[in-house]
Amino acid sequence: xxxxxxxxxxxxxxxxxxxxxxxxxxxxxxxxxxxxxxxxxxxxxxxxxxxxxxxxxxxxxxxxxxxxxxxxxxxxxxxxxxxxxxxxxxxxxxxxxxxxxxxxxxxxxxxxxxxxxxxxxxxxxxxxxxxxxxxxxxxxxxxxxxxxxxxxxxxxxxxxxxxxxxxxxxxxxxxxxxxxxxxxxxxxxxxxxxxxxxxxxxxxxxxxxxxxxxxxxxxxxxxxxxxxxxxxxxxxxxxxxxxxxxxxxxxxxxxxxxxxxxxxxxxxxxxxxxxxxxxxxxxxxxxxxxxxxxxxxxxxxxxxxxxxxxxxxxxxxxxxxx
Amino acid sequence: xxxxxxxxxxxxxxxxxxxxxxxxxxxxxxxxxxxxxxxxxxxxxxxxxxxxxxxxxxxxxxxxxxxxxxxxxxxxxxxxxxxxxxxxxxxxxxxxxxxxxxxxxxxxxxxxxxxxxxxxxxxxxxxxxxxxxxxxxxxxxxxxxxxxxxxxxxxxxxxxxxxxxxxxxxxxxxxxxxxxxxxxxxxxxxxxxxxxxxxxxxxxxxxxxxxxxxxxxxxxxxxxxxxxxxxxxxxxxxxxxxxxxxxxxxxxxxxxxxxxxxxxxxxxxxxxxxxxxxxxxxxxxxxxxxxxxxxxxxxxxxxxxxxxxxxxxxxxxxxxxx
Numbered sequence: 244x245x246x247x248x249x250x251x252x253x254x255x256x257x258x259x260x261x262x263x264x265x266x267x268x269x270x271x272x273x274x275x276x277x278x279x280x281x282x283x284x285x286x287x288x289x290x291x292x293x294x295x296x297x298x299x300x301x302x303x304x305x306x307x308x309x310x311x312x313x314x315x316x317x318x319x320x321x322x323x324x325x326x327x328x329x330x331x332x333x334x335x336x337x338x339x340x341x342x343x344x345x346x347x348x349x350x351x352x353x354x355x356x357x358x359x360x361x362x363x364x365x366x367x368x369x370x371x372x373x374x375x376x377x378x379x380x381x382x383x384x385x386x387x388x389x390x391x392x393x394x395x396x397x398x399x400x401x402x403x404x405x406x407x408x409x410x411x412x413x414x415x416x417x418x419x420x421x422x423x424x425x426x427x428x429x430x431x432x433x434x435x436x437x438x439x440x441x442x443x444x445x446x447x448x449x450x451x452x453x454x455x456x457x458x459x460x461x462x463x464x465x466x467x468x469x470x471x472x473x474x475x476x477x478x479x480x481x482x483x484x485x486x487x488x489x490x491x492x493x494x495x496x497x498x499x500x501x502x503x504x505x506x507x508x509x510x511x512x513x514x515x516x517x518x519x520x521x522x523x524x525x526x527x528x529x530x531x532x533x534x535x536x537x538x539x540x541x542x543x544x545x546x547x548x549x550x551x552x553x554x555x556x557x558x559x560x561x562x563x564x565x
Numbered sequence: 566x567x568x569x570x571x572x573x574x575x576x577x578x579x580x581x582x583x584x585x586x587x588x589x590x591x592x593x594x595x596x597x598x599x600x601x602x603x604x605x606x607x608x609x610x611x612x613x614x615x616x617x618x619x620x621x622x623x624x625x626x627x628x629x630x631x632x633x634x635x636x637x638x639x640x641x642x643x644x645x646x647x648x649x650x651x652x653x654x655x656x657x658x659x660x661x662x663x664x665x666x667x668x669x670x671x672x673x674x675x676x677x678x679x680x681x682x683x684x685x686x687x688x689x690x691x692x693x694x695x696x697x698x699x700x701x702x703x704x705x706x707x708x709x710x711x712x713x714x715x716x717x718x719x720x721x722x723x724x725x726x727x728x729x730x731x732x733x734x735x736x737x738x739x740x741x742x743x744x745x746x747x748x749x750x751x752x753x754x755x756x757x758x759x760x761x762x763x764x765x766x767x768x769x770x771x772x773x774x775x776x777x778x779x780x781x782x783x784x785x786x787x788x789x790x791x792x793x794x795x796x797x798x799x800x801x802x803x804x805x806x807x808x809x810x811x812x813x814x815x816x817x818x819x820x821x822x823x824x825x826x827x828x829x830x831x832x833x834x835x836x837x838x839x840x841x842x843x844x845x846x847x848x849x850x851x852x853x854x855x856x857x858x859x860x861x862x863x864x865x866x867x868x869x870x871x872x873x874x875x876x877x878x879x880x881x882x883x884x885x886x887x
Contacts, residue, residue: 338803338827392828472821481660490825496816499794502833503812505660506714509831511824 245563246294246355247544254285254295256544262351262359268307270317270360274378274538275299275353277551277559279411279467280490284347285548296354296561297321297346300368300377309362317365318380319358320517321345337513354544356563366517369525375538376524378560379414379531383520385488385513386414390422392512393461393486403427404452404459406475407466408435410534410557411488415465416444421528426463427452429478432555438533452478463488469495481505486512534558540565567885568616569676569866576607576617578866584673584681590629592639592682596700596860597621597675599873599881601733601789602812606669607870618676618883619643619668622690622699631684639687640702641680642839643667659835676866678885688839691847697860698846700882701736701853705842707810707835708736712744714834715783715808725749726774726781728797729788730757732856732879733810737787738766743850748785749774751800754877760855774800785810791817803827808834856880862887 244261247254262269276298284291303315311317323343324336331339345360346352368377394401401424405416408430416439419426428439429452436446455478462475465488472495475485485507502509523529538560539547551559566583569576584591598620606613625637633639645665646658653661667682668674690699716723723746727738730752738761741748750761751774758768777800784797787810794817797807807829824831845851860882861869873881 469821472819487821487825490822494818495821497794497819499791499809499817499833500812502831503809503835505833506835507833509824511821511827511829513825513828 244356245541245544246351247296247541247548247561248294249285250292252287254545254548256542261357264305264307264359266307267359268303268309268311268362268365269305270299270301270319270358270365271304272299272301272353272356272358272563273316274374274563275561276378276382277354277548277561278382279409280347281354281548282552289348291347293346294351294353294355295346296352297344298378298381299353299358300374300380301353301358303365304357307362309365311362311365311367316368316374316377318368318377318517318521319345319353319360320364320366321347321381321514323350323361323364354541354561356541366521369521372521372524375535375560376531377521379534379558380517380520380524381514382411383414383418383523383529383531384515384517386411386418387519387523388512388515389415389419389463389486389488391515392510393463393484401461402459403461403463404429404475404478405463405465406430406471406478407464407489408432408439408446409465409467411467412463412465413439413534414529414531415463415488417442417529418523419463420444421523427459429474434555442530449474457481459483461486465489469493472497476501476507479507482507484508484510486510488512535560538562566678567863567866568673568678569618569863569870569883570614570616571607572614574609576867576870578864583679586627586629586681588629589681590625590631590633590684590687591627592621592623592641592680592687593626594621594623594675594678594680594885595638596696596885597883598700598704599676599870599883600704602669603676603870604874605812611670613669615668616673616675616677617668618674619666620700620703621675621680622696622702623675623680625687626679629684631687633684633687633689638690638696638699640690640699640839640843641667641675641682642686642688643669643703643836645672645683645686676863676883678863688843691843694843694846697857697882698853699843701856701880702839702842702846703836704733705736705740705845705851705853706837706839708733708740709841709845710834710837711737711741711785711808711810713837714832715785715806723783724781725783725785726751726797726800727785727787728752728793728800729786729811730754730761730768731787731789733789734785734787735761735856736851736853737785737810739764739851740845741785742766743845749781751796756877764852771796779803781805783808787811791815794819798823798829801829804829806830806832808832810834857882860884
C-alpha cells in the first residue's frame with residue numbers, strides 16, 4: 244500500500260506492506276488532512292520515523308474485535324494508551340506516559356491507504372457529516388478543548404480574543420461562537436480575517452486589537468508562532484487567562500515577570516474527545532468547507548506537503564481514490 | 566534625610582529633603598530589607614528613578630489622616646492605586662493600571678530615614694513580632710500568595726515542590742508547611758537546603774528531585790532564574806500546576822508544546838495582603854531569624870547592596886539607627 248513516510252531526514256511516498264491487525268482495527272482511509280504538526284514532523288521534530296498523518300476519515304475494514312461493523316464510516320482518536328497504567332485505567336489514555344500517538348509518536352499514521360488503531364479509538368461518523376467535514380474532526384476537537392480549560396462557558400459578556408487567523412484560530416473562533424461566546428479573531432491577513440467576518444465572527448488586525456488596550460479576559464493563542472505568545476499577553480487584562488493551543492517546536496520566550504505581577508493564568512489545551520466535535524459538524528454549527536485549499540491524490544502527497552507549507556494555504560487534503 | 570537612590574545608571578546614598586505628606590502618612594523607617602528586585606532595579610530594570618526599597622518596618626510619624634496613631638509600629642503594603650478606577654473601587658489597587666509601587670514604580674521607597682505611603686496601606690505590627698521578623702512581611706506575603714493560586718489548601722497528599730533554595734523559596738516552603746502541605750524544597754546548595762531540613766521541611770538536590778520522575782502535582786518556581794522554569798516543568802506531572810513567583814527581568818524560554826500537550830497550568834502569583842503573613846509571624850509558624858545574613862547601617866547602604874548580590878548571601882537589612 245501507499246504511505247507517506249518520514250525517515251533519515253526525508254519524507255517520501257513509498258510502497259509498504261499492509262499493516263497486520265495485531266488485535267487492533269484496520270481502517271481504509273478515504274481522506275486525510277495535512278496538519279502543521281505534519282510539517283514540523285517532516286522537519287525532524289520529535290524524531291518520529293514512520294507514516295505521518297493523524298487527521299483522517301475512512302471505512303472500517305477489520306474491526307479488530309471492536310463493536311463497529313466492517314463498512315462503517317469512522318474517524319479515529321489519536322492517542323493509544325498502554326491500557327494498564329493508572330491514567331489508562333482511569334479512562335484517560337491521552338496522558339499515559341507510554342502512549343503512542345497516531346503519526347506522531349511510535350505509531351504509523353493516516354497518510355496511507357490503510358491505518359491501524361485500537362478499536363476503542365474509532366468513532367462512527369453521523370450520516371449528516373460528509374467526508375470533507377469529518378476529516379476536520381481532530382483539529383475541531385482541539386478547538387473544543389479551549390472551553391474545557393478557560394472559564395468561559397456560556398459567558399457572552401466575557402471578552403475573548405483568538406490570536407491567529409489560520410485554520411486552528413478560525414476553528415477555535417467558530418467553536419467559541421457556537422457555544423455562545425463572542426470571540427474576536429486577531430490576525431494579519433485580510434483574506435483570512437474575511438473568512439471569519441463571513442461567519443459573523445468579529446475580526447481585527449493586530450493593530451486594531453492592540454489599540455483596545457489590554458481589554459481581553461481570555462486570549463486563545465492559536466497562531467502557531469512564538470510571536471503569538473507575546474501578542475497574546477499584550478491583549479490580556481491583569482488576572483486574565485491565556486489558553487495555549489499552538490504546538491510549534493522549540494521554546495517561546497515568556498515575560499515571566501509580567502505573568503507574576505499581573506497574576507496571569509496560562510493553560511495548555513490539547514485535543515478533546517471527538518464526539519462533541521462531530522456533533523457540532525452534524526448540527527451545522529461549524530462550517531469548514533472554505534477551509535479546504537486543495538484536495539490532492541495520495542499519489543501526489545509529497546507535492547501536497549510542500550503546498551501545505553506555503554503562506555496563505557489552509558487545509559490540504561489527501562484522497563486515496565484516484 | 567538619607568535615601569538610597571537610583572538614577573542615571575548609578576545607585577547612591579544621598580541627602581535629600583524629607584518627604585511632604587501630600588495627604589499621605591509619613592513613617593520613620595526602623596529597618597528595611599534588600600530584595601532581589603532592588604538589585605534588578607539598581608541595574609536599570611523598569612527604568613525606575615528614585616529611592617529604592619519596598620520591605621520595611623517603622624514608626625508612624627504623621628498618620629496622614631488615617632486612623633493609626635503616631636508612634637504605632639507598622640509595615641506598609643506596597644501598591645498605591647489611583648483610588649478612582651474600577652479596580653480600586655472594587656478594593657484591589659494591586660492591579661490598578663495607574664498605580665504606584667513603593668520603590669518600584671513612580672514612588673520613592675523605604676531605604677531611607679522616612680517613607681511616605683497612603684494611610685490605608687499601613688498595617689500595625691503585633692507586639693509579638695520583633696522588627697527583625699516584621700521586616701520580612703512583604704516577601705512572606707508573597708509566599709502566602711502561592712496558596713491563593715494553587716489548588717493545594719489543606720491537601721497533605723498533594724506532592725508539592727518548591728524550586729529555589731534562596732530566601733523566597735524557603736519562605737514559600739515554610740508557608741506551605743505552616744498550612745498543612747508537605748513541600749519538598751529543591752535547590753543546589755547544601756547549606757541552604759540544610760536550613761529547610763532544620764525546620765522539618767524535606768530538601769532535595771536538583772538531581773534527587775529529578776530522579777523521582779515527573780512526580781509533583783504542583784511546582785512553585787521561586788529560584789529567580791530562567792533555568793528554574795524548565796526545571797520546574799521537568800518535575801511536574803501532566804495536568805499539573807506551575808506557580809511562578811520569580812520576577813527576574815527578561816524573557817524565560819518556555820516549551821510551549823509541552824505546556825499544551827501535557828495540559829499544564831501556569832499561574833503567576835504575586836504579593837497578597839499583609840495581615841495573614843503577620844499572623845504567621847505572630848504565631849511563630851514561620852521562623853525567619855536565620856534568613857538574615859547581615860544588618861548594616863543605612864550609612865553603608867551602597868556596600869550592603871553589593872553584599873546582597875553576592876552568592877550565598879540571604880537577607881541583608883538596613884538599620885537607620887547608628
